[in-house]
Amino acid sequence: MEKQVLHIDCPDEKGLVYRITEVLYRHGLNIVSNQEFVDTTTDHFVMRTAFEGEETPNGVLEDLRTSLPNEADIRHAEIGDRSIVIMATKEPHCLGDLLLRYSNGEIPADVQAVISNHDNLRSLSEAFDVPFHAISHEKIDRKTHEAKVEEVLEQYQPDYIVLAKYMRIFSSDFVDRYKDKIINIHHSFLPAFIGANPYQQAFERGVKIIGATAHFVTDDLDEGPIIAQDVMPVNHSYTAEEMASAGRDVEKTVLAKAVKLLLEERIFIHNGRTIVFE
Amino acid sequence: MEKQVLHIDCPDEKGLVYRITEVLYRHGLNIVSNQEFVDTTTDHFVMRTAFEGEETPNGVLEDLRTSLPNEADIRHAEIGDRSIVIMATKEPHCLGDLLLRYSNGEIPADVQAVISNHDNLRSLSEAFDVPFHAISHEKIDRKTHEAKVEEVLEQYQPDYIVLAKYMRIFSSDFVDRYKDKIINIHHSFLPAFIGANPYQQAFERGVKIIGATAHFVTDDLDEGPIIAQDVMPVNHSYTAEEMASAGRDVEKTVLAKAVKLLLEERIFIHNGRTIVFE
Amino acid sequence: MEKQVLHIDCPDEKGLVYRITEVLYRHGLNIVSNQEFVDTTTDHFVMRTAFEGEETPNGVLEDLRTSLPNEADIRHAEIGDRSIVIMATKEPHCLGDLLLRYSNGEIPADVQAVISNHDNLRSLSEAFDVPFHAISHEKIDRKTHEAKVEEVLEQYQPDYIVLAKYMRIFSSDFVDRYKDKIINIHHSFLPAFIGANPYQQAFERGVKIIGATAHFVTDDLDEGPIIAQDVMPVNHSYTAEEMASAGRDVEKTVLAKAVKLLLEERIFIHNGRTIVFE
């Protein structure tokens, strides 16, 4: 697995790859993989570089900043060193799959805690030795509830928050505070069948495919930048509940994929879309 | 390939399969395959039975009518004996794929003609020895145009009409006249990205999957009963045009599948949904 | 979910469906779904019928035996009433996924126990309250080991045995004793890359697809009747270990599907192949 990763994000201009790789070469770093993309509709450049070495030599980031345009956003991450908190409501399929993968060593992060607005997922979390926090939303307003959630998040300071079927909507304030740090899994297809009972809608419409979308959370409900999508075939013999069950299988697969991409720092967000370097 | 096929469609009640197979047995028919489905939300029964024999013995349909409830809709079809007219506008990918399959013996029907509102697909159709009719919609109103189309259709009397990227909308009158006989292929996902430039919308939204849906044509634009759907993965490096190109590949695959299902009489329509016996 | 299911398996002849449904009708049973298939290469008939009712009226099986050819094999199953024992070795991905589904109510059976030849999966099993039996194969011969396994199986009397990455080969005697009752999940494609280190072989060959096959266990190693197969795309950037990791994801999906088909009694075995009524 790659360990040291650089994320560079800046307006496109000639020679960017040359200037970046020159700095890395000068510091004696061996590049393991390089991925770049130029969004030609906005003339924007993004690059993900993984290089060998236990740590990044001093001065690399500084030299990159000197060498690149002022607007450049340069980030460094150590893969395997990430941390997440998972939030869920009552459904165990996505949470359980993530915890299983975590216990199998397939999640390159520390799963610090599970937060839920109900208590029924406690035994599942604790079976995998992950601390569980039930923060009920009942009888309190959204602001108070979010404050309690934030209190727990403050305690862990996770790099990312993974919504594994967390069924409550965050306020703009909350979303802003964790900008580009919260990902969600959404049944069915975005932007189709928005609203209540999507599987009932899908059933009534007689769809032949059921899907799921993992996306970043923004103020636009279920409309943040898409990270991953997949589908599963269904047919007329599926009841609405069986479609939902098929949907749960896609959801857990797509969310697991998105979490992996996120924790390996393979995702850039630009102009409302993601660039995903698989 | 199956040849003699019965379609039975009626309110569910006990003993339907028994009564149907009793009639077939009494007439000495050998059933090759039987497929039934009960829509339990509406208590409705559909059954497709294929049996051996060059022709259906006299009296079978009559005896079935006697044996089954009055409301039963009983249809008989001879597979391989069907006929279609294909309608297209300017894009050759779906039409070409159907013509190729036709010439390879993979379409169990006579492709009687191609009708287009433009002339550019003439050489493609004629290369496969299929008569081509250009009926321009320019400078005439929709009613007049449809009358001209109907005139050609009358000449061929096709069992089905396949819209292979025909980009004009039919009037309610036209659709009514060919109820349950017209199928269409629609880019992207129904009901998502309805409107102009769906691939541009998909590109801007950064979707990771492109799809196509084949459906019956009803008055609700692009909302008729779904026959088949499929998808293809795309990513950030696809331009809107490349997404459209990927989309064309899915479109042709899905339409070909729907045409095959249609001509093998594997589709029932009930309550706005299809039952497809694959 | 369907509850009462009949499996009928016999040489094909005219009127079988009629005779079967006549008996059911006579006993006042309401058929929920019927699926039949005739293997025309061997003139063999199989049928799966699900009907409503908490229990099967007395005499139905007897009357079917009277009505059908002597060679007919007629079985009755109550879905939801099944029981399984899972066997595994050291890898947790398939076992964990099955246990999760079991705890979510998605496995229509009682998971009675987990048997392993190692001890490391004990905490996973016990986290889901499933008894765990470690039966080491070390320092004893295969016959003795199998006798110990059988002793535990005798105690549970499961309907089926699911090998969820159980890495030991059974003797012919063992396989015979549980004929058509053991299913297995196999990496990669059958019959491709048989032998040691299949993912290393797949990597060296530069395959672009990784698959898994669920099958019944017979004397022919990894060659029993296939139940389900699926694949996942891979590419040049995958190491052998990453291919194996992708493979694990397919394995768990395919095994879960096969287990569901098995427990819903949707599988027939005839002439070395399966007929799967999905």
Add this chain to the structure above:
Amino acid sequence: MEKQVLHIDCPDEKGLVYRITEVLYRHGLNIVSNQEFVDTTTDHFVMRTAFEGEETPNGVLEDLRTSLPNEADIRHAEIGDRSIVIMATKEPHCLGDLLLRYSNGEIPADVQAVISNHDNLRSLSEAFDVPFHAISHEKIDRKTHEAKVEEVLEQYQPDYIVLAKYMRIFSSDFVDRYKDKIINIHHSFLPAFIGANPYQQAFERGVKIIGATAHFVTDDLDEGPIIAQDVMPVNHSYTAEEMASAGRDVEKTVLAKAVKLLLEERIFIHNGRTIVFE
């Protein structure tokens, strides 16, 4: 579409990307996309760089050769400027699909001619205005037949030869002469079901998936480096012929994909495997 492309292939060492992009920057070239891969099992580096500009300035290749290790293999290609000859035997599905795509502008190459050892595909080729050469293999030995094929190939000097269901085996001499220039489509899975009647074998084995593999042609029959693979689900109700028909659909899709990758110069061959930059 990209136009100017560089392929660089050499033993890995520090600073390769830096040295390459330095040369391009010095010559004022704007990189559109860069893709690199290091095969860490052999310490080998490959890079594909697409840059803007109608032509490559003089001296770029020379400067790259100076800047890079002696062993480096540096190739330049102009996309859209490629040419191919298609070879087929009797089956029209792959050839027809390629010709349709060619006529739709979806093949970035000049399809110069079709060569077959039979005459039945003549009208299909000529319908798309592509010259057709029937070179019968009957009553002559392989050497003589290949000499005749080479004579026609010499006349066209294609960049690549696409075997679209060409059912004859080439001699080592022929393969050597067109090393890394011939691609083939193979039914079923490599290396599974090698031998005669693969679909019959697949049918008898009761497979649930049918696949196709596009690969470079080497001396090892059907064992050259894999370019692309895909599958299609099948089930017990498919006859061997229906499996073959499903297989034809996968074959044409996979071959079309491989041809596009080839003509856009997205494929490297190293150590018997391909690196495909999609």
